[in-house]
Amino acid sequence: MPEIEHEDGVQIDFISGERMEGKTSMEKIRLILDGVHDGNIVVLERGLSPDEESKLIEVTMSEINPDGFSGIEIESFPRSETNDGGFLNRLMGKNSSSKLTVIGPANQIKSLHKDDTLISALISRK
């Protein structure tokens, strides 16, 4: 992900579903966490599967250190129940549901609220 020169701003990366397609779980998680480590806010057009979310939490935990990285804040819109894809698709590792997801460094996101149709984030600089 190209790093934009910014002295006192916050970089927001909107990542399309197309860009994530074909990536492995770990590649997706690395892309997200590398951005978050740089102090960026990452917005995923299609979000992650439940299994990927589970691994994201696990990898995030392994990278927390007292010298600067205290974890992530994450919010997403609820997964559409009518677009679940069914048990067979989930068994095959497919997840047809898409849900916009916002992820950022916990120490920079001062508040992150959502309801069914709105995610609102207050972000501070590094």
Added chain:
Amino acid sequence: MGLFAELRQSISDVTASLFSGEADEPKRIGIYGPPNAGKTTLANRIARDWTGDAIGPESHVPHETRRARRKENVEIERDGRTVSIDIVDTPGVATKVDYEEFVEHGMEKDEAVRRSREATEGVAEAMHWLREDVDGVIYVLDATTDPFTQVNTMLIGIIESRDLPVLILANKTDLEDANIQRIKNAFPQHDTIPLSALEGDNMDEVYDEIATKFG
């Protein structure tokens, strides 16, 4: 493989499964939820009620449980039959752990840093158990707090994606601010049982549901 060899193998497999006792092995039921929901208080309540022993120490400080702890062969008797389960008390799941939170609870910095490192390992361990090693989940929520959090949504999503049976418990009903309906509204697709693990209120219904759901 020839027909006779295949037949012999099939008979061997059936015989092995009949005598291995696999079907009777206790199911591993993970107690999950965010920090400070009362998971260990519940685990201790269940373990004390049916085995006489506790599982681990309880505390108001978040992340008191930093290792998954298993209590094997907890036999719960309901309506003349016995349901045998392993109870796995897991660390509270979070997406962030800041050592300064422990400093605010009165710990020295070194102790707070050590505790936060153990807490992160504990959360990772809990996630691993959820993906690999549990057969069902008791999801514990503090009924005095907002259940519409991303951690709760993600964890319930992970549990559903693995088709694990789940029982949601609205804990801390002994507190004035407890709002059970708010939890029922958050996860209407699942059974929600109110209880106070601390006071032991409504445990009969909890055990009935455990026996039905995981027996």
